[in-house]
Amino acid sequence: MSSSPLACDDCPVRDHAVCAALDSQQRLELARIGRTRTFERGTTIFAEDDASTACATLIAGLVKLSTIDTDGNERIVAIVHPAGFLGRLFATTTGHRATAITDCRLCLFPRSEFEAVMHGHPALTERILARTLDELDRSRALAMLIGRHEAGPKVAGLLLGLARGSCSDGDGYARRIDLPISRGDMGDMLGLTIETVSRQLTRFERAGLITRMGLRSLAIDDPAGLLAVAG
Amino acid sequence: MSSSPLACDDCPVRDHAVCAALDSQQRLELARIGRTRTFERGTTIFAEDDASTACATLIAGLVKLSTIDTDGNERIVAIVHPAGFLGRLFATTTGHRATAITDCRLCLFPRSEFEAVMHGHPALTERILARTLDELDRSRALAMLIGRHEAGPKVAGLLLGLARGSCSDGDGYARRIDLPISRGDMGDMLGLTIETVSRQLTRFERAGLITRMGLRSLAIDDPAGLLAVAG
DNA sequence: CGGCGCGTTGACTGTAGTCAAATAAAGTGG
DNA sequence: CCACTTTATTTGACTACAGTCAACGCGCCG
Numbered sequence: 075m076s077s078s079p080l081a082c083d084d085c086p087v088r089d090h091a092v093c094a095a096l097d098s099q100q101r102l103e104l105a106r107i108g109r110t111r112t113f114e115r116g117t118t119i120f121a122e123d124d125a126s127t128a129c130a131t132l133i134a135g136l137v138k139l140s141t142i143d144t145d146g147n148e149r150i151v152a153i154v155h156p157a158g159f160l161g162r163l164f165a166t167t168t169g170h171r172a173t174a175i176t177d178c179r180l181c182l183f184p185r186s187e188f189e190a191v192m193h194g195h196p197a198l199t200e201r202i203l204a205r206t207l208d209e210l211d212r213s214r215a216l217a218m219l220i221g222r223h224e225a226g227p228k229v230a231g232l233l234l235g236l237a238r239g240s241c242s243d244g245d246g247y248a249r250r251i252d253l254p255i256s257r258g259d260m261g262d263m264l265g266l267t268i269e270t271v272s273r274q275l276t277r278f279e280r281a282g283l284i285t286r287m288g289l290r291s292l293a294i295d296d297p298a299g300l301l302a303v304a305g
Numbered sequence: 306m307s308s309s310p311l312a313c314d315d316c317p318v319r320d321h322a323v324c325a326a327l328d329s330q331q332r333l334e335l336a337r338i339g340r341t342r343t344f345e346r347g348t349t350i351f352a353e354d355d356a357s358t359a360c361a362t363l364i365a366g367l368v369k370l371s372t373i374d375t376d377g378n379e380r381i382v383a384i385v386h387p388a389g390f391l392g393r394l395f396a397t398t399t400g401h402r403a404t405a406i407t408d409c410r411l412c413l414f415p416r417s418e419f420e421a422v423m424h425g426h427p428a429l430t431e432r433i434l435a436r437t438l439d440e441l442d443r444s445r446a447l448a449m450l451i452g453r454h455e456a457g458p459k460v461a462g463l464l465l466g467l468a469r470g471s472c473s474d475g476d477g478y479a480r481r482i483d484l485p486i487s488r489g490d491m492g493d494m495l496g497l498t499i500e501t502v503s504r505q506l507t508r509f510e511r512a513g514l515i516t517r518m519g520l521r522s523l524a525i526d527d528p529a530g531l532l533a534v535a536g
Numbered sequence: 537c538g539g540c541g542c543g544t545t546g547a548c549t550g551t552a553g554t555c556a557a558a559t560a561a562a563g564t565g566g
Numbered sequence: 567c568c569a570c571t572t573t574a575t576t577t578g579a580c581t582a583c584a585g586t587c588a589a590c591g592c593g594c595c596g
Contacts, residue, residue, distance in 0.1 A: 141449060144536035149452050151445040164435045169442060196427035203434040204395045210441045211400060214382040217448040218372060221380050221496030223585075225552065257575065265452030270552055272576055289561070289575065305375035454553070456584065488543065501584055503544055520543065520593085 080105040080181065090157035091131040091181075095201035103194075107187040112179050119160070119172040119180070126168045129161025129185050135178030136254050139170040140262065150263045152213065153254065155239070159205055163189060175254060220265045222305070228264040229274040230304040233284070237294055252291045278303070311336040311412065321388035322362040322412075326432035334425075338418040343410050350391070350403040350411070357399045360392025360416050366409030367485050370401040371493065381494045383444065384485065386470070390436055394420060406485060451496045453536070459495040460505040461535035464515070468525055483522045509534070 082088060082101055093104055110133065113119055120128070122141055137154040151170060154160060162168050163185065192199045219231045236254070237247040255263075260271045275292075278284045283300050285293045294300060313319060313332055324335055341364065344350055351359070353372055368385040382401060385391060393399050394416065423430045450462045467485070468478040486494075491502045506523075509515045514531045516524045525531060 143449060143453065147454075149449050151448055162438070164438060170445070192431070193427075196424075196430060199427060199430050199434060200423070203430060203437060206434060206437045206441060207393070207395060210437060210444060213441060213444040213448060214401070217382055217444060217451055218374060218380050220448055220451045222374065222376075223378075223496065223551095265454065267553060268575080269554085269577085273552090276576075454583090498585060499543080500545085500586085504584090507544075 080108050080110060085133060085181070087131065087133055087157035091133075092159055092198060092201050092205060093131065095197040096195060100195055103191050104183065104188070107191070108181050108183045110179055110181050112177065113174040115174055115177050117174045117178075119174060119178070120168050122168060122171045124168045126162045126165050127185055128182055129159065129163060129188050130180040130182045132156050132158045132160060133179040133181055136175040137178060138173050138175050138255070138259065140173065141170055148262045149265075150259060151216075152209070153263075159202065161185060163192075163202070175259075216263065220263075225264075225266055225270050225274050226277070226303050227305045228266060229260070229271055230278070230283075230300050232260060232264060233278075233292075233294070234297075234300060234304055237297075247294060247297050249297075250287075250291065250293050311339050311341060316364060316412070318362065318364055318388035322364075323390055323429060323432050323436060324362065326428040327426060331426055334422050335414065335419075338422070339412050339414045341410055341412050343408065344405040346405055346408050348405045348409075350405060350409070351399050353399060353402045355399045357393045357396050358416055359413055360390065360394060360419050361411040361413045363387050363389045363391055364410040364412055367406040368409060369404050369406050369486070369490065371404065372401055379493045380496075381490060382447075383440070384494075390433065392416060394423075394433070406490075447494065451494075456495075456497055456501050456505050457508070457534050458536045459497060460491070460502055461509070461514075461531050463491060463495060464509075464523075464525070465528075465531060465535055468528075478525060478528050480528075481518075481522065481524050 082093070082098075082105055085091075088094065093101055096104065113135075119130075119137065132154050134156055136156075137158075137160060138150050139152040139154065140148050140150045143149055153175070154172075160172055160180065162170075192202065215235070219228050219235075222228050222231070233251070234247060237251050240248045240251055253260075257268045257271045260266075261268050264271070275284070275286065278300070279286055281299070283294070283296045283303070285295055287293060313324070313329075313336055316322075319325065324332055327335065344366075350361075350368065363385050365387055367387075368389075368391060369381050370383040370385065371379050371381045374380055384406070385403075391403055391411065393401075423433065446466070450459050450466075453459050453462070464482070465478060468480075468482050471479045471482055484491075488499045488502050491497075492499050495502070506515070506517065509531070510517055512530070514525070514527045514534070516526055518524060
């Protein structure tokens with residue numbers, strides 16, 4: 075977990091993160107209050123019910139947002155990609171646990187100071203609003219998946235979502251996915267057990283829809299067929 | 306479906322809706338572009354995949370946001386209460402169907418003009434952001450419920466959510482709830498069938514947790530017990 | 537009075553959960 | 567580089583819970 079001051083000019087997500095709403099001059103205000111920090115795979119970035127004292131842009135790596143329900147099951151509510159925004163603005167508590175799925179680099183800001191900068195720069199606020207609305211869409215799309223009655227559509231829908239996410243151009247699906255998350259995490263997103271997720275994958279493979287290549291990547295052989303299963 | 310110009314001074318949600326971010330002078334800008342309109346119970350306010358040309362504040366009544374999945378099942382993603390905001394800013398399509406659960410009165414704005422007003426008044430943008438973040442929290446909370454493996458916690462959690470929603474003061478649960486939605490709608494929110502919802506309610510009643518009073522309201526006799534079931 | 541929408545209850549079935557074991561992959565230390 | 571441990575994933579047998587199909591009760595409105 076090293077920590078260092080900002081070098082926005084070298085930032086790989088400079089044009090996609092929320093700070094892209096600011097020009098280089100204005101960005102200095104953020105650079106003054108922020109610092110980068112790395113987190114190792116598996117590390118907790120913030121715990122649920124932590125005081126919401128910081129927010130951050132994810133520069134590199136993958137983060138999952140989750141809550142532990144009272145049965146002790148982890149329920150994943152979102153996966154954050156590079157350029158994504160972390161933290162809960164305008165609230166006193168974080169609400170979710172943030173865990174590094176892979177090694178991560180973050181650009182951290184004290185929340186109150188970040189909000190002050192937002193206040194001075196409406197374009198930043200507007201960009202964060204746009205991002206939050208997208209996040210709301212994603213959350214609702216995930217809720218729809220979770221609510222499906224059978225496991226097939228859930229897993230198929232998740233795969234298609236991942237394929238869409240890892241596809242460079244806008245719409246269309248990647249033919250080959252490197253799964254960012256474990257079977258357990260897939261289950262925790264969909265409200266299924268590890269075993270059920272695994273069984274659905276073997277079923278898809280036997281049906282000729284996908285080919286598993288190692289544990290963490292697969293080829294989508296029949297996108298239309300998968301789409302049909304997803305419903 | 307009558308339609309009429311705005312009379313903000315008489316507006317019952319004046320202090321809670323997003324327009325409360327503006328002073329009475331600034332509010333005139335909104336009043337100029339908006340108009341109120343009523344929708345009867347069961348009416349579609351906008352359909353999914355409608356062009357996103359309008360947004361609105363809900364003045365009175367209850368609205369559900371839903372999508373039809375490919376099985377033909379309706380999946381409800383949110384319930385909007387008075388003072389809530391309707392419509393999808395910054396997007397070309399609405400994404401969900403909005404249906405009046407009860408007779409409704411809305412304050413409608415053309416989306417592009419509303420966004421122009423936001424642009425001129427950062428306080429409005431910020432208030433909408435705060436509201437959207439709350440909505441995101443609610444969506445994720447619902448996703449957590451839906452993801453539970455057994456029906457008991459789902460229904461118990463929904464009841465507690467409704468009890469919290471219809472309780473005047475901040476936290477704490479109302480002892481008596483007038484259910485705003487049908488059994489079918491509850492099922493559509495939770496990913497359960499009507500029958501399962503119904504059976505859970507009778508189970509709760511037999512366990513002394515609740516008392517059904519007519520079809521659409523119930524008393525919560527043992528909030529702690531219900532909370533225990535919700536987990 | 538009869539039809540209709542909504543809700544409840546019952547009997548049966550199917551699917552996902554649970555428990556348990558085998559297998560594959562990845563990391564560890566010599 | 568190889569033996570060994572640890573972890574992730576797959577598979578199997580069994581069970582439990584929710585879904586399905588069907589009937590019934592109730593209030594409402596024509």
